[in-house]
Amino acid sequence: MDVKNLIRKNLVDLDVSVEDWQGAIRAAGKLLVEDGAVEERFVDAMIRVAKEFGPYIVVAPGIALPHARPEDGVITASIAILRLKTPVDFGNEDNDPVYLVVALAAVDQKQHIEGLKQLSKVLGNKEKIAAIKEATVKEELLDIFLDV
Amino acid sequence: MIKISAVCGMGLGSGLLVKMGIERVLERNGYGRKDFRVEVADISTARSTSPDIFVTTSEFAKSLREVDAEVITVRNLFDESEIEEALLGVFEQILESKKR
Numbered sequence: 001m002d003v004k005n006l007i008r009k010n011l012v013d014l015d016v017s018v019e020d021w022q023g024a025i026r027a028a029g030k031l032l033v034e035d036g037a038v039e040e041r042f043v044d045a046m047i048r049v050a051k052e053f054g055p056y057i058v059v060a061p062g063i064a065l066p067h068a069r070p071e072d073g074v075i076t077a078s079i080a081i082l083r084l085k086t087p088v089d090f091g092n093e094d095n096d097p098v099y100l101v102v103a104l105a106a107v108d109q110k111q112h113i114e115g116l117k118q119l120s121k122v123l124g125n126k127e128k129i130a131a132i133k134e135a136t137v138k139e140e141l142l143d144i145f146l147d148v
Numbered sequence: 149m150i151k152i153s154a155v156c157g158m159g160l161g162s163g164l165l166v167k168m169g170i171e172r173v174l175e176r177n178g179y180g181r182k183d184f185r186v187e188v189a190d191i192s193t194a195r196s197t198s199p200d201i202f203v204t205t206s207e208f209a210k211s212l213r214e215v216d217a218e219v220i221t222v223r224n225l226f227d228e229s230e231i232e233e234a235l236l237g238v239f240e241q242i243l244e245s246k247k248r
């Protein structure tokens with residue numbers, strides 16, 4: 001599934017204030033819930049997974065990829081992108097603090113692979129990372145991810 | 149044939165990212181399907197996949213301490229140059245030793 005089908009405008013938000021890492025996951029989860037992409041229990045599941053396995057979900061410097069299992073209430077394969085107003089620590093020595101939360105709702109092990117591939121091209125590109133940090137409106141942030 | 153396991157919590161997110169990165173790096177260096185295979189494994193079943201190389205994050209590397217395989221850790225899963233630096237030397241060494 002193409003990244004264009006996974007990320008929608010209402011799944012992107014900028015400069016959101018959160019208290020801590022759980023708040024960051026909840027804020028990204030809220031976008032997914034309001035979109036109808038997941039049931040509410042998916043948000044709790046993302047936090048449970050992060051507690052269970054530790055802060056490994058911080059997959060790159062400043063970037064967290066929280067997710068849970070398809071059976072934790074995913075309705076539509078989706079990705080929510082949230083840039084935080086102030087970065088927060090997730091407890092990952094290598095990659096804290098986190099300024100970007102990319103919440104992944106997968107329906108199985110395959111459908112989101114193509115989208116994830118496109119996403120990794122964006123997040124592996126230094127210029128695009130700089131653009132993500134500098135975006136001033138949602139549309140700008142969205143375009144960076146869709147321009148692949 | 150080198151068997152590589154990309155290990156993460158559930159086999160849905162970071163493990164897939166690692167797998168994609170490994171495939172891109174090895175293909176760019178001229179290796180193909182006959183040389184390697186990458187599987188995504190979740191941490192609960194990773195040991196039973198018995199690969200030549202595990203690639204994972206430092207969190208999961210801790211629980212793979214006593215395995216009979218190389219364990220490579222990466223910090224930035226989107227950074228192909230980091231994956232290349234950590235993996236390529238080890239990969240080529242094992243490939244060479246299997247030819248002998």
